[in-house]
Amino acid sequence: MDLDALGACLTTPACVVTQTTSGLIVGMLLFLVAAGVTLIFGVLKIVNFAHGTFYMLGGYVAYTALGVTDSYAIAVLSATLTMALFGVVFERALMSRVYGSNVLMQLLICYAVVLIFDDLVKILWGPEFHAMGMPPAFQVPPLFIAGGVVPPFYAVLIGIAALIAIVLGLGLSMTRLGKTVRAAAINPQMVSALGVNTTLLFAIVFAVGGGLAGLAGALAAPVRSLSPGMGFSILIESFIVTVIGGMGSIAGALVSALLIGMVRGFGTIGFPQFTDGLIYIVMIAILLLRPQGLFGRSS
Amino acid sequence: MKKGRPALRDAAVAAGALIVVLAIPLVHRSPAFEDFIIRLSAMGLLATSLNLLVGNTGMVSFGHGMFYGFGAYAFALTMQLTDLSLPVAAVLAVAVTTFAALCVGAICVRLSTDYFAFITLAFQMLFYSVIISWQSLTGGDQGLRGGITRREIFGFELGSQLHLYQFCAVVAVLGLLALRHISTSPFGQTLRMIRDNESRASFLGIVLWRARLWTFTIAGAFAGLGGVLAALFVSGAYPELADWPNSGQAIFAVMLGGINSFLGPVLGAAILLALNDVVTRFTEYYGLVLGIVILAFALGLRRGVLDFLRMAWPGRSR
Numbered sequence: 126m127d128l129d130a131l132g133a134c135l136t137t138p139a140c141v142v143t144q145t146t147s148g149l150i151v152g153m154l155l156f157l158v159a160a161g162v163t164l165i166f167g168v169l170k171i172v173n174f175a176h177g178t179f180y181m182l183g184g185y186v187a188y189t190a191l192g193v194t195d196s197y198a199i200a201v202l203s204a205t206l207t208m209a210l211f212g213v214v215f216e217r218a219l220m221s222r223v224y225g226s227n228v229l230m231q232l233l234i235c236y237a238v239v240l241i242f243d244d245l246v247k248i249l250w251g252p253e254f255h256a257m258g259m260p261p262a263f264q265v266p267p268l269f270i271a272g273g274v275v276p277p278f279y280a281v282l283i284g285i286a287a288l289i290a291i292v293l294g295l296g297l298s299m300t301r302l303g304k305t306v307r308a309a310a311i312n313p314q315m316v317s318a319l320g321v322n323t324t325l326l327f328a329i330v331f332a333v334g335g336g337l338a339g340l341a342g343a344l345a346a347p348v349r350s351l352s353p354g355m356g357f358s359i360l361i362e363s364f365i366v367t368v369i370g371g372m373g374s375i376a377g378a379l380v381s382a383l384l385i386g387m388v389r390g391f392g393t394i395g396f397p398q399f400t401d402g403l404i405y406i407v408m409i410a411i412l413l414l415r416p417q418g419l420f421g422r423s424s
Numbered sequence: 425m426k427k428g429r430p431a432l433r434d435a436a437v438a439a440g441a442l443i444v445v446l447a448i449p450l451v452h453r454s455p456a457f458e459d460f461i462i463r464l465s466a467m468g469l470l471a472t473s474l475n476l477l478v479g480n481t482g483m484v485s486f487g488h489g490m491f492y493g494f495g496a497y498a499f500a501l502t503m504q505l506t507d508l509s510l511p512v513a514a515v516l517a518v519a520v521t522t523f524a525a526l527c528v529g530a531i532c533v534r535l536s537t538d539y540f541a542f543i544t545l546a547f548q549m550l551f552y553s554v555i556i557s558w559q560s561l562t563g564g565d566q567g568l569r570g571g572i573t574r575r576e577i578f579g580f581e582l583g584s585q586l587h588l589y590q591f592c593a594v595v596a597v598l599g600l601l602a603l604r605h606i607s608t609s610p611f612g613q614t615l616r617m618i619r620d621n622e623s624r625a626s627f628l629g630i631v632l633w634r635a636r637l638w639t640f641t642i643a644g645a646f647a648g649l650g651g652v653l654a655a656l657f658v659s660g661a662y663p664e665l666a667d668w669p670n671s672g673q674a675i676f677a678v679m680l681g682g683i684n685s686f687l688g689p690v691l692g693a694a695i696l697l698a699l700n701d702v703v704t705r706f707t708e709y710y711g712l713v714l715g716i717v718i719l720a721f722a723l724g725l726r727r728g729v730l731d732f733l734r735m736a737w738p739g740r741s742r
Contacts (some may be wrong), residue, residue, distance in 0.1 A: 172538065222723060228484060228537075233679050235724045236672065240715035248709065361549065361668075368542045398557040405550035409531070412543050416535050 131395030136350020142273025144390040150279055150348065153286035156340035158359055159295060159366035159378045167310045167373030168330045170222060172228070174235035177360030178242045179335050183208045183342025184351045185250055188257050196349075197260035204343035205336045212335020213328045221327070239356065246353045250255030257346040282344050289337065290379050297375060306330065310373060365408045371421025381419060430608060438601045439714050445593045450585055458589040460701065462657050464694055465596030466492075469650030470670070471677035471689035472603050473643040478675075479683040480607055481639050482619035483533070486541045487548030490528070490672055491644040493666020495521045495651025497555065500568045500661035525644020526637070535638040545668070552666050567662030592653050604686055606642060615639055669697045680721055682728025691730055 134140035158180050165173045187204040191197060215238065223230050263278040297303035308328055309316045317323040341359075349355070366385055370377025388407055392400040411419065445461065470492050477483045499517035504509060508516065532543050547597055555562045563569060606612055614635060618625045655661050664670075673696060674689075681692025696714075703713045725732045 172541075219719075219723075226726070227683075229478070229675060229679050229683070230722055230726070231678065233718055237675070237715040237718035237722065240711035240718070244709040244712035244715070248712075361545070364542055365546065368539060372538060399553065402550055402553035402557065405553065407548045408546045409543060409550070412535065412539060412546075413531065416539060417540075 127395055127397065131391065133379045134391070134394045137272075138351070139272030140394075141272075142270050142275065144394060146273065146275050146279055146283075146386070146390075148386040148388075148390025149283050149383070150186030151389045152383040153283050154341050154345050155362055155366050155385060156379050157286055157289060157344070158187070158368070159363040159382055160290075160375055161337045162363050162380045163367045163370065163373055163375060164306075165330055165334045166367065168306055168313075169220075169224070169327060171224075171231055172235075172364075173220075173334070174360065175238040176268035176334065176338055176363065177356030177358075178239050178347075179208050179212065179338035179356075180342040180359050181246065181351075181353070181356035182211065182242060184257075184346045184355065185246060185255075185342075185344035186339065188250075188255060188351055191257065191260065191346075196263060199262075201340065201343040205340040207341025208342070209332040209336030211332075211339075212331040214336070216328055216331035218220050220331075221324075243353045243356070250351075250353075252353060255351040257351065259347050263347070278347060281297055282348070285340075285344065289340070290375075295377055302329070337391065362404070365404060369408055369411050369418055371418030374418070374420035377418055377420030431605065434604050434608070438597050438604075442593060442597045442664045445597075448589055449589065453586075455585060458585055459657075460697060462653070463697055464690070465592040466650045466653040466657065467677065467693040467697060468690040469596055469599050469653065469671070470647050471674045471681070471693045472600055472686075473620070473646035473650070474674045475678045475683065475686075475689045476603060476607060476615075476643045477639060478678055478723075479688075480612060480619065481615040481636060482537075483639070484537060484541045484673070485640075485671075487544035487546070487644075487668075487671055489519060489668065489670030489672075490544075490548040490551045490644070491525055491647035491665060492651040492654065492670055492674075493551065493555070493661075494524050494644075495648030496655035496661040496665045497562065497568070497651075499559070499646070499652040500655045504568065512654050514649075515520060517652050518645055519601050521648025521651070522641055522645040525648075526641045529637045529640035529644070532600055533633050533648055545671075548666070548668060548671060552663065552668070555663050555666055562663075565663055567664075568660045588656065592656070595649070595653060595722055599646055600690070603646060607686060611635075611638075616722040663741075668710075676718065678728070680718070680728055682730035682732070682734075685728070685730035685734060688728045688730040692728060695729070 158176060161179070162173055163178050165171055165176075183204040186207045187200040190200040190203040190208055194200065204334060219234050219238065220231065225233060230385045259278060261278075263276070263281070265277055267359065268277060297307060305316065305321055306329075307324060309321070309323060313323055316326075362385065366378055366382045369384065370379075370381035384407070385404055389400060392403045396403055415421075470488070474488045475484050477488070487618065495517050496521045499513055502513040502516055503510070506513070509563055527716065528544075528547050532540055532547070535543055558564075607615075614625070614630060617628075618630065618632060618635060622632055625635075651665065654665055658665075673693075677692035677696055678689045679692065680695050681690065682688030699714060699717060700710065703710050708711065721729070727735070
């Protein structure tokens with residue numbers, strides 16, 4: 126514990142800017158993954174344990190695509206689309222067979238997919254860590270805000286994630302598809318009886334969730350290293366985000382992802398050994414005060 | 425429904441199983457097999473105690489491995505820091521673990537299903553990060569090295585593999601018998617009623633949270649006992665014992681073996697351990713093979729092996 130360092134940081138603008146930026150990076154990447162988890166849970170009442178795998182594969186696809194095409198934009202796009210497709214295949218081929226059965230049976234299938242793809246990644250890309258490196262377009266001098274260093278790529282990453290949050294929020298509240306998704310979250314039988322093709326709707330939900338996770342993986346690749354186990358740690362954190370925010374709530378996911386990001390950003394200064402523990406304590410505290418999560422509806 | 429006295433029959437089955445297991449080394453000594461039984465006794469206790477929560481009461485805990493790790497660390501620390509004899513240290517470790525389960529349970533059991541699963545997971549991860557960061561006590565990510573002096577107890581010389589094998593087998597069978605007794609007792613019946621219809625149970629005057637807290641505590645105690653055996657086997661305590669994959673393994677053992685059969689989790693643990701031993705001999709891609717096997721079970725049988733067999737040949741009781 127180093128509260129002096131934390132106090133010193135909070136009174137220095139440069140340190141506040143740097144830590145806030147790194148907290149925002151963590152938070153925004155978490156939001157992209159957790160938005161998919163919470164969307165899938167909201168509509169299908171399925172806890173997708175394979176979501177971290179989507180994120181990992183997104184990162185690796187972007188890594189390879191960048192190597193082939195040399196364009197980061199194409200890499201990000203191909204990772205997003207590949208993982209959206211992967212989400213649909215995963216839903217159709219596996220999860221749709223266990224709808225309505227035991228939660229643990231769904232967990233078992235997800236975990237099997239996690240195990241299989243962790244090893245497939247080892248076979249295809251090797252077990253070692255890969256560094257994608259900053260794309261050439263972003264190898265420019267950093268921005269200085271109040272004395273704090275902000276690499277331009279960070280600003281772009283935060284901007285993209287914020288844009289996604291807005292599009293997702295508006296899409297769910299304004300468009301016809303979004304309204305159907307929200308209706309299906311409340312009463313899927315009724316939505317189906319009203320003539321909506323729920324099979325297609327479920328596939329779309331998985332496509333959106335998978336695509337967001339793939340996008341997060343592609344955006345994370347330049348700032349984090351790629352390794353076969355990278356899916357699991359973000360999976361646990363995105364669960365924490367989902368639970369804190371209230372399962373099924375996109376706004377809750379955004380708020381709690383930013384909260385976790387800030388705890389990480391400033392926790393590394395104040396509690397360098399115990400940042401992970403800090404996050405679990407936050408989660409336990411919030412669940413005790415509001416058992417349904419910050420934005421969850423109490424049942 | 426059942427003829428005769430089920431408690432006596434269970435005891436007879438346990439005694440028979442114990443005699444067979446203890447007789448095997450007299451006929452044929454195989455270090456690999458004895459290792460397997462030692463690990464199975466620890467894992468079997470963990471998985472069966474988890475099933476008291478999952479299968480009996482309908483409480484899905486993602487963090488049950490916490491108490492396995494807790495038992496292992498409590499036992500190894502007691503053995504290293506004091507000169508208490510081994511049985512006293514083991515009882516103490518289980519008692520401390522039971523108390524920890526009571527505290528964690530008191531916070532968790534009032535939450536609804538999904539949130540219960542995740543808060544238990546959070547407690548497990550919190551416990552794991554405490555172990556990693558409290559280096560002066562736990563040795564951090566290196567674990568508690570330096571070994572446990574395996575003192576002699578009741579004529580068992582635990583330094584020898586044969587005696588450790590016999591000790592673990594006896595403890596595990598007694599532990600399983602106790603769990604069996606709990607799950608067939610009126611209390612166990614009450615838990616199944618809560619699982620099937622909690623409103624009805626509540627109307628009948630059962631205090632739901634109290635019954636759930638009891639179950640959580642009992643399950644934690646037996647997981648701690650499994651952890652003690654695991655610490656004896658590895659002669660120390662390592663962060664892996666408290667890490668999430670153990671909770672996952674226990675859940676998969678329960679699911680693979682059969683959630684509605686008492687011995688299902690033990691069978692599931694045996695399948696997982698055997699698969700691990702066989703597959704790692706041929707390939708380093710253990711996860712790939714295990715994943716495919718799990719998929720085949722989950723999509724093919726749609727239930728655990730023992731549940732499937734009991735459905736295929738009905739009429740036999742468990």
